Amino acid sequence: MQPRFLFSEVGSGLRRNISMALSVVLVTMVSMFLLGLGLLAQRQADTMKGYWYDRIQVSIYLCTANSRQPNCEDTAATNEQRDAIQRQLEALPEVKQVFYESEQDAFDRFREQFRNSPISGNVQLGDIPQSLRVQLDDPTKFQVVTDQFEGAPGVAAVQDQEKVLSKFFAIINYITIFAVILAGLMAACAALLMATTIRQAAFIRRREIGIMRLVGASNWTIRMPFIAEMVIVSAAGVGLAVGLLVALTQYVFNEGFIKLALSQAFIGTSDVWVIAPWMFAGVLSIAVMTSLVTLRRYLRV
CATH class of the missing domain: 3.30.70.3040 (Alpha-Beta Plaits)
Structure with missing residues (x-):
């Protein structure tokens, strides 16, 4: 497949279905932001446990x-x-x-x-x-x-001081579990929205798909633009979530809490960059798997 053709198809698909694409970006951003909060809360607990060890x-x-x-x-x-x-x-x-x-x-x-x-x-x-x-x-x-x-x-x-601190760390662990569960529900919503977006995009481009079939285009040639679109919008959502997490740690922790409590150990932006690759990998995997399953069912090629 020619890269120029792929980029052209992806750009055209995103322009035609811009509202759904933005919805996927926003839902992915919210779900990954919640997941990031949960992971950062756990890293904060681990950091403070090390300090209070x-x-x-x-x-x-x-x-x-x-x-x-x-x-x-x-x-x-x-x-x-x-x-x-x-x-x-x-x-x-x-x-x-x-x-x-x-x-x-x-x-x-x-x-x-x-x-x-x-x-x-x-x-x-x-x-x-x-x-x-x-x-x-x-x-x-x-x-x-x-x-x-x-x-x-x-x-x-x-x-x-084990008796006092054990209750504090238990509360952080409960917050982490709640945030991760909520992020999982939001990720499921994002996957369903991706599937709906692909179905709508396939319906809008049904004439182009029919022509590609007639000229002998391979299955992957027809499917790759849809997969690439989901990967792009999902990556955009994760990127926005990571940006929000960086801003949170920089302005709330590094410039907020630390000034109020210099004797405490807090997480920083470096902790966000540790979890960011895992967030990208997880969301892109969901995007690819959702695209493949949806295209296999609703795009008979």
Whole structure:
């Protein structure tokens, strides 16, 4: 098939059926925007879980030379104290696993989590103390760790906020599920609208199709303009949805929430570009499959 012929047929088809094409673009945009919101909400939850990981788990922060906690007395924890605490933790039956995080590891993790926040440039190596992060078999057994290690030599603080944060993350997960389900319904509407658009386009161009049959045009030569039209309008819809998501993260998160809550980790436009290829791939697959099924049924070639 000559590219010039294909472009000519696609342009002619879109001009003849412009209202339906715009409808497909708008429905696709709305469905993908909702899906993107759901995916971004989940990425926001994951980002904040990473930030709050040391509070969801039990974290034993060790003293540094600049620690102001009364138990530290401006003296950094020694390697012997750290090793002794770790051995005691691993000996507890309530403890599942113990992770050691150095000051360098804590600094790198902070920079990654706050990569989209201006606060990342205000923290230097050593500002975040080394810690032992404890995973419990039962998070409700936090008091066992607190009673034994709070005030121990070399320990600055023991933290855990799992009870409070678990409810917050559960709400985000429910919002994500709702957004994805709603996006799925909108995607189904978009697929049905694509099928209706193809049927209408085939009816409008029935004379041209008959002539192409008479001159021996192949099945793919007749079908490709319809498929290309759906791919173009679907891609346009996804492109608009991605643009809205970029604007949302840029002006609502990067220039809005971050200024109000500098101590929180938020998603950024880079997260939109991570999910964008999957959104394009999913919608284009729906467009191609819907076109093939509809043409097979309503276009007898």
